[in-house]
Amino acid sequence: xxxxxxxxxxxxxxxxxxxxxxxxxxxxxxxxxxxxxxxxxxxxxxxxxxxxxxxxxxxxxxxxxxxxxxxxxxxxxxxxxxxxxxxxxxxxxxxxxxxxxxxxxxxxxxxxxxxxxxxxxxxxxxxxxxxxxxxxxxxxxxxxxxxxxxxxxxxxxxxxxxxxxxxxxxxxxxxxxxxxxxxxxxxxxxxxxxxxxxxxxxxxxxxxxxxxxxxxxxxxxxxxxxxxxxxxxxxxxxxxxxxxxxxxxxxxxxxxxxxxxxxxxxxxxxxxxxxxxxxxxxxxxxxxxxxxxxxxxxxxxxxxxxxxxxxxxxxxxxxxxxxxxxxxxxxxxxxxxxxxxxxxxxxxxxxxxxxxxxxxxxxxxxxxxxxxxxxxxxxxxxxxxxxxxxxxxxxxxxxxxxxxxxxx
Amino acid sequence: xxxxxxxxxxxxxxxxxxxxxxxxxxxxxxxxxxxxxxxxxxxxxxxxxxxxxxxxxxxxxxxxxxxxxxxxxxxxxxxxxxxxxxxxxxxxxxxxxxxxxxxxxxxxxxxxxxxxxxxxxxxxxxxxxxxxxxxxxxxxxxxxxxxxxxxxxxxxxxxxxxxxxxxxxxxxxxxxxxxxxxxxxxxxxxxxxxxxxxxxxxxxxxxxxxxxxxxxxxxxxxxxxxxxxxxxxxxxxxxx
Numbered sequence: 001x002x003x004x005x006x007x008x009x010x011x012x013x014x015x016x017x018x019x020x021x022x023x024x025x026x027x028x029x030x031x032x033x034x035x036x037x038x039x040x041x042x043x044x045x046x047x048x049x050x051x052x053x054x055x056x057x058x059x060x061x062x063x064x065x066x067x068x069x070x071x072x073x074x075x076x077x078x079x080x081x082x083x084x085x086x087x088x089x090x091x092x093x094x095x096x097x098x099x100x101x102x103x104x105x106x107x108x109x110x111x112x113x114x115x116x117x118x119x120x121x122x123x124x125x126x127x128x129x130x131x132x133x134x135x136x137x138x139x140x141x142x143x144x145x146x147x148x149x150x151x152x153x154x155x156x157x158x159x160x161x162x163x164x165x166x167x168x169x170x171x172x173x174x175x176x177x178x179x180x181x182x183x184x185x186x187x188x189x190x191x192x193x194x195x196x197x198x199x200x201x202x203x204x205x206x207x208x209x210x211x212x213x214x215x216x217x218x219x220x221x222x223x224x225x226x227x228x229x230x231x232x233x234x235x236x237x238x239x240x241x242x243x244x245x246x247x248x249x250x251x252x253x254x255x256x257x258x259x260x261x262x263x264x265x266x267x268x269x270x271x272x273x274x275x276x277x278x279x280x281x282x283x284x285x286x287x288x289x290x291x292x293x294x295x296x297x298x299x300x301x302x303x304x305x306x307x308x309x310x311x312x313x314x315x316x317x318x319x320x321x322x323x324x325x326x327x328x329x330x331x332x333x334x335x336x337x338x339x340x341x342x343x344x345x346x347x348x349x350x351x352x353x354x355x356x357x358x359x360x361x362x363x364x365x366x367x368x369x370x371x372x373x374x375x376x377x378x379x380x381x382x383x384x385x386x387x388x389x390x391x392x393x394x395x396x397x398x399x400x401x402x403x404x405x406x407x408x
Numbered sequence: 409x410x411x412x413x414x415x416x417x418x419x420x421x422x423x424x425x426x427x428x429x430x431x432x433x434x435x436x437x438x439x440x441x442x443x444x445x446x447x448x449x450x451x452x453x454x455x456x457x458x459x460x461x462x463x464x465x466x467x468x469x470x471x472x473x474x475x476x477x478x479x480x481x482x483x484x485x486x487x488x489x490x491x492x493x494x495x496x497x498x499x500x501x502x503x504x505x506x507x508x509x510x511x512x513x514x515x516x517x518x519x520x521x522x523x524x525x526x527x528x529x530x531x532x533x534x535x536x537x538x539x540x541x542x543x544x545x546x547x548x549x550x551x552x553x554x555x556x557x558x559x560x561x562x563x564x565x566x567x568x569x570x571x572x573x574x575x576x577x578x579x580x581x582x583x584x585x586x587x588x589x590x591x592x593x594x595x596x597x598x599x600x601x602x603x604x605x606x607x608x609x610x611x612x613x614x615x616x617x618x619x620x621x622x623x624x625x626x627x628x629x630x631x632x633x634x635x636x637x638x639x640x641x642x643x644x645x646x647x648x
Contacts, residue, residue, distance in 0.1 A: 002528075005522070005528065012511070016510060314506065315508060318502075318506045318508070319519070319523075320491060321465070321467060321494060321500055321506075322494065322495065322500065322519055322520045322523065322567075323491050323492065323494050323495020323496070323520055323523040323524065323571075324491060324523050325487075325488040325491045325492070325523070326487065326488055326491075327488075328523060401467050402462055402467050402468055405467075405502070405506070
């Protein structure tokens, strides 16, 4: 009997007991479906984080105070040290040894309460120089950005993000020219930035920009920087730039052992990699949990196949009496279980894609389904059919025809 | 070689062993069946006739002795080789018909041929031919639970004939059938036998055994009588 005929016959057999077939398939549907849904969810998260970071500039280097590696003892939170100064930034910009850096943006950022006559909001305030806009790809939709003369004269002006506009001016009035209060100082709004997107911890639109000197001296009373952003001349020179600046700063800070550096330099790619590995681990973990449900589904299939073999003992005996070899019986029952899991696999893929599509729509996040996970689901579902169908099929094939024919 | 027997059984015994008990089901049996015979094997329950039927049908192997079926020694064969012998040489007819439920009569009759690798078209044509032969030409599309017991047994006979077996082996073929229909079955057997087929039938009913040409009676695992002295009960003018 040809394989295609066995397959058709198995389909007929399986449709004879529809409820049972449907229920045993359901286990696989849920298993495969949740693997697909969770994997695509993880990939979507990864993709959206990656996009967001890339939108900040792909040739961006960030110098932060504090060491990148802990060298024993208690390590304080990054940014809490005071080793980076405006002079460092100026020296980097002025150095003739550094050839790979285009622009230098010294920054001081802190979270604080912003107050207007209408409302108030807890927002990130960043002290910047004009180069900030180029380095971080910030565009102005209305008004102007910080100028060099603003920085030089410690001008009390602010440029605010669109989220800040809606938070502080809920009545929709034009924010330009209005006064906002930060740390008891009155600042005049001179510009609004273009929306960049992002959410949660990394909302690029919930920021107030002020001149760096204003932030340091007028608002927060500090002399150090929280970071220096550097724009490399090209993305190919990132590593080179990282090294040049690194050695320059080590020399400037009179540190001979690189492992004791009081700053760290991270490229945008480093951040992407770090976040990728975090989300990757998370995705694997979720998929692992889903895989457990797949195994449970497989055991369900095995259970049903064992019941089927017992129920059809007489049929097996008859088939063997009429000339069926062990191979014929094994094939017949294996195909039945593979059909069960394969059907479950296909339905599971549809169910999984649909679920992740609905989640993506509901949370307005990215919708990503990789071909890999679909292929994997196909292979896994067929493999589960063979794996969990093997024992029942062997049991059927090894029945003695006389015993099987006598079975009532 | 002209008169090579279809069944040749010599000094055959079958002993079932458990840890504490030895049961002798067949005790040193010898007999031969020639081509074209119609043999009834009779005996009360427990006489060993079912065991004999299993051995003749290559469903079981003898403990001692030889069994040569149509020139092939059935000793020392693997399960799969026995399956092949059953497929080619034995046409089984069971007391409880043993048809596959919920599929059509044609598909049931096709089953042995499918294990012999016969093409689908040929299987279907052969199945229809034999179903017509047993008088079920108008029941081709019926499933097996839509027809009567007698008709089911006729489907089983059609199924047994498709592979042109060396012997047609029937185990209590009329055991579950009303007597009128039992006559029909016997008529078919006689017709098949008239066409030159060898028929071996196991039964405990003397009345049914009378339809055969030769009757072997066994009791306690031994052959008591083996004769063709009775007058065969021939069914005439039976419409099938």
